[in-house]
């Protein structure tokens with residue numbers, strides 16, 4: 064099963080995709096995570112990618128398309144994948160169709176998680192994660208069970224994403240409206256797009272996604 068999760072920054076795509084990766088055995092492919100790995104290298108290319116990401120703009124289509132094409136060809140994607148953060152432009156959506164067609168594959172579901180802007184800003188501004196294992200937290204809504212200690216790996220080091228700064232968040236919203244929203248008609252025209260209410264709470268969103276995919280809802 065091949066799934067695309069769409070939605071603005073902070074809509075919860077990553078949180079949901081992780082839940083379904085564990086329960087359905089399909090790979091969670093997050094282009095933001097792939098690019099953060101590139102950006103953490105000390106190469107000139109890594110430095111350029113980091114600069115683009117920190118500003119809230121998109122990396123060039125050609126780079127991300129090659130990255131995804133290589134990734135979905137790997138054996139662990141054989142049973143399917145959930146794309147989180149890709150496609151983000153119409154050319155990326157077209158390139159995805161081409162690369163899947165070459166492998167005689169297609170997209171089964173495209174799910175848009177809708178959340179209003181005020182809630183998105185609130186979510187992004189309090190977001191932080193474990194520096195070691197990447198587990199996500201929120202200053203107001205989802206603090207570690209023991210203050211200052213990661214629930215998952217016990218690390219005491221946490222990081223805020225540089226692109227969660229207010230200026231970068233503004234740029235990311237603008238980029239989403241201008242470059243990513245135009246892909247919605249692309250999938251709507253093929254009757255693939257389903258829209259769910261991302262304000263409904265994490266577990267309710269999971270239940271709705273599970274119903275669309277036709278699987279049991281994974282537990283948190």
Ligand code: AMP
Pocket residue numbers: 072094095096098115116117119120121122123124127147148149150151155226235
């Ligand atoms: P995310 O973690 O999905 O919010 O992505 C973080 C940043 O990575 C974005 O703001 C972009 O700079 C970059 N990025 C992630 N996915 C893509 C993509 N599909 N196309 C271009 N840039 C991307």
